[in-house]
Amino acid sequence: MGKALEARGVSARFNEQVILREVTLQMPANQVTAIIGPPGCGKSTFIRCLNRLHETTPGATLSGEVLLDGHSVYDMDPTEVRRSVAMIFHRPNPFPTMSILDNVAVGLRLHGLRNRARLAESAEQALRRAALWDEVKDRLHLYSSVLSLGQQQRLCIARALAIDPVVVLMDEPASTLDPLSTLVIEELIEELKRQYTIIIVTHNLQQAARVADKTAFFLDGEMIEQGTTTALFTTPQDKRTADYVTGRFG
Amino acid sequence: MTRVSYKTGRKLKNALFVSILSLMTSLAVLPLLSLLWSIGVQGVAALVGLFGAPLSRGAASAVLASALVQSLITAAASVAIAMPLGVAAAIYSSQYAGLRAGRTIRFIMDILSGLPSILSGMVVFVLLSGVSSMLAGVLALVLYMLPVVVRMADQVLVAVPVAYIEGSLALGASRIQTIFAVVLPTAGKNLVTALLFVVARMVGETAPLLVILDGGATFQGKAGFQPLPLRLYSALAQGGSVSHQIVYAEALILLAIIVAVYGLARWVGRSDR
Ligand SMILES: Nc1ncnc2c1ncn2[C@@H]1O[C@H](COP(=O)(O)OP(=O)(O)OP(=O)(O)O)[C@@H](O)[C@H]1O
Ligand SMILES: [Mg+2]
Numbered sequence: 201m202g203k204a205l206e207a208r209g210v211s212a213r214f215n216e217q218v219i220l221r222e223v224t225l226q227m228p229a230n231q232v233t234a235i236i237g238p239p240g241c242g243k244s245t246f247i248r249c250l251n252r253l254h255e256t257t258p259g260a261t262l263s264g265e266v267l268l269d270g271h272s273v274y275d276m277d278p279t280e281v282r283r284s285v286a287m288i289f290h291r292p293n294p295f296p297t298m299s300i301l302d303n304v305a306v307g308l309r310l311h312g313l314r315n316r317a318r319l320a321e322s323a324e325q326a327l328r329r330a331a332l333w334d335e336v337k338d339r340l341h342l343y344s345s346v347l348s349l350g351q352q353q354r355l356c357i358a359r360a361l362a363i364d365p366v367v368v369l370m371d372e373p374a375s376t377l378d379p380l381s382t383l384v385i386e387e388l389i390e391e392l393k394r395q396y397t398i399i400i401v402t403h404n405l406q407q408a409a410r411v412a413d414k415t416a417f418f419l420d421g422e423m424i425e426q427g428t429t430t431a432l433f434t435t436p437q438d439k440r441t442a443d444y445v446t447g448r449f450g
Numbered sequence: 451m452t453r454v455s456y457k458t459g460r461k462l463k464n465a466l467f468v469s470i471l472s473l474m475t476s477l478a479v480l481p482l483l484s485l486l487w488s489i490g491v492q493g494v495a496a497l498v499g500l501f502g503a504p505l506s507r508g509a510a511s512a513v514l515a516s517a518l519v520q521s522l523i524t525a526a527a528s529v530a531i532a533m534p535l536g537v538a539a540a541i542y543s544s545q546y547a548g549l550r551a552g553r554t555i556r557f558i559m560d561i562l563s564g565l566p567s568i569l570s571g572m573v574v575f576v577l578l579s580g581v582s583s584m585l586a587g588v589l590a591l592v593l594y595m596l597p598v599v600v601r602m603a604d605q606v607l608v609a610v611p612v613a614y615i616e617g618s619l620a621l622g623a624s625r626i627q628t629i630f631a632v633v634l635p636t637a638g639k640n641l642v643t644a645l646l647f648v649v650a651r652m653v654g655e656t657a658p659l660l661v662i663l664d665g666g667a668t669f670q671g672k673a674g675f676q677p678l679p680l681r682l683y684s685a686l687a688q689g690g691s692v693s694h695q696i697v698y699a700e701a702l703i704l705l706a707i708i709v710a711v712y713g714l715a716r717w718v719g720r721s722d723r
Binding site: 251253256258259279280281282283286287289291293294295296297298306307310311356359360363 | 613618622627631635
C-alpha cells in the first residue's frame with residue numbers, strides 16, 4: 201500500500217540561489233498528485249527534495265520538513281528513504297552495462313538479496329507490474345538498449361518497483377516519448393496508484409487532467425495553488441493559476 | 451563573366467591552400483617515417499646479428515635480454531603501484547569532491563603532469579639516495595605516472611552520465627555501491643584504454659631513471675640496473691660497432707613494446723565490441 205507524503209515549509213537552494221520558497225503540500229496515499237508550472241519554476245527540485253536526491257548535488261541545500269506517513273525523512277538514513285520513495289526520471293536511464301533482467305534485479309541485489317531464483321521471481325513480478333513482461337520475457341539477457349524508448353522507461357519503472365517502494369516520484373516520465381508510449385505510461389499510472397502513492401511532474405496539462413486526482417501549481421519557486429485536479433482546472437482561485445491553466449502564459 | 455572569374459579564383463586559392471597543407475604535413479610526417487624505417491631495418495639486422503652469433507657476441511645479447519627483463523619488471527611494478535592509487539584518487543576527485551575541491555585537484559594534477567619527468571627522478575634521488583636502483587627507479591616512475599593516471603582516470607569518470615549515478619542512488623544504493631555497480635562498469639572500456647595509454651607513454655620514459663642511477667656504471671654499460679631506455683642511452687654513449695648494433699636492436703624492441711601497448715589500447719577502446 202502507498203503511504204502519504206507531506207512537505208512542510210520546504211525551501212531549497214543551489215549555493216546562494218533560492219530555488220524553492222517554503223513549499224507546503226500534502227500528497228495523499230494511493231492518489232496521483234500532479235505538479236505543474238512553467239519551466240525552471242522548481243518542480244524537479246521539489247520532488248528531488250522528497251527522496252533526498254537534491255542534497256546529492258554539489259552546492260545544494262535545503263530546509264523544512266518532509267514527512268512520510270508522519271515520519272520525517274530527514275531523520276532517516278537517505279538510502280532508506282530512497283528505497284521507500286522511488287523515482288522515475290524524465291529521460292529513461294536504464295544502466296547500459298546491464299541486461300534487462302539485471303536492470304530490474306540490481307536494486308534488490310544492492311540491498312543484499314543473492315538468491316538467483318528469488319531475484320528472477322521478483323524481477324518478473326516487477327516487469328509484470330510495469331506492463332513490460334510480455335514484451336521482454338524472451339530477451340531478458342539482452343542489453344536494455346535493444347528496447348524502444350517507451351519500453352526503456354517502463355523498464356525503469358520496473359526497476360523502481362522491484363524494491364517495493366511506497367511512493368513513486370515521476371519527473372515528466374513521458375516527456376521524451378511518442379504519443380502511444382505516453383498513453384501506455386498513463387494507463388500504467390492509473391493502475392499503479394492502487395498500490396503506490398504517485399507524484400508526477402508534468403508539462404502537459406491534459407496529462408495532469410487525465411491522470412491526477414490532485415494538482416499543485418508552482419511558479420518561481422513557490423507553490424501558488426493546490427486542490428483537486430477538477431477544481432484547479434475549472435475554478436482556480438489565484439489569477440496566476442487561471443492564466444496558466446488557460447494557456448495565457450508558460 | 452565576373453562569376454566565372456570569381457569561381458576560378460576561388461579554385462586557385464583552394465588548390466594553393468591544399469598544396470601548402472600537404473607540404474607541411476609531409477614535412478612533419480616524413481622524418482618520422484624515415485626514423486621508423488631505419489629503426490625497423492637496422493634493428494632487425496642488429497637483432498639477427500647479435501643473436502645469430504652466439505659465441506663472439508653472446509655477451510651483448512645477454513645484456514640486451516637482461517635490459518629487457520629489467521624494463522618489464524620496472525614497468526610492471528610501477529604500474530601495479532600507480533594504477534590503484536591513481537584510480538582511487540580519481541574516484542575521489544570525480545565522485546566525492548565538491549565542485550571547488552574537484553577543480554583544485556584537477557588543477558594541481560595538471561601542473562604535476564606537465565612538469566618535466568626528470569624532476570620525479572631528482573625527487574626520488576634526493577629522498578632515497580642509497581636505496582637499490584631498481585626500487586628507486588620504480589618509485590621515480592610511480593611519481594611520474596601518478597598525476598597522469600589521476601588526470602586521465604578523472605576525465606573518464608567525470609564523463610559517466612549523472613543520470614546513471616542518480617538512477618542508482620534513487621534505488622537506495624550508497625555512493626560506494628554506485629561506484630562499483632554503475633560508475634566503474636560504465637567507464638570500463640574507456641578507463642582501461644586511458645590507463646594503457648599511460649603505460650605506453652611510461653615504458654619509453656628515460657629521464658626519471660637517468661638521474662637516480664650511478665652515473666659511471668650507466669655510461670660504461672655494465673650497471674646492475676639498466677632497463678631498456680637506459681641501455682639505449684649507455685650503449686650510444688659507448689660507441690663502437692657492437693654498441694651501434696645494440697642501439698638499433700634496443701630501439702626496435704622498445705618501439706615494438708610501445709606499439710603493442712598502443713595497439714592493445716586501441717583494441718580495447720574499439721566501440722564495436
Ligand atoms: N545543479 C544545479 N545547479 C544550479 N542550479 C540548478 C541546478 N539544477 C537546477 N538549477 C536551477 O534551479 C531552478 C529550478 O530548476 P528545476 O529543474 O527544479 O525546474 P523545473 O521546474 O523542473 O524545470 P523544467 O520544467 O524545465 O524541468 C532553475 O532555475 C535551474 O536553473
Ligand atoms: Mg524538471
